[in-house]
Amino acid sequence: MQTRVLFGFLGWVTVICFGIAISNYFVKFINKKYISKLGKEKKPMVDLYRKLMKIVIKYHKIAGTIAIFTVLTHFIIAFSAGRISITGIVAASFMVIIFLLGVYGAFINKNRKGMWLKVHRTMAFVLLLAIVIHII
16 A cells, blocks of 8 residues: 555544544533433434434544544654654644543543543644644
8 A cells, every 4th residue: 555545544544533532522512402401202313312422422432542543653654754744743742632631531530520621622622623724
């Protein structure tokens, strides 16, 4: 496989996995603000949404883990091919910090209301912007 093709493939796998991981926040937000307030007549829709939500929540950690491994591989290939960019370094750095905060929250400080979670979420939104800038 050509380096350029592999490079692009890993970049897009990273974006897709990060998209799955960050959707964890959105499905919970939508559930809290809208779905949980629907009446009993909307129960089939609520049940379907909650099934989708459980799937997203279940795969949040694995999607984030795959994203970190693919972004690091993407970075190594870019570095070795002399195609390194500042925007890529910034985006990859944010992703590493977000991942480390996730590991911290999952295994060390399991307090779901801690400052680590606020920083983890905020940086995820900053990473979204960094990825868009990097791709453009």
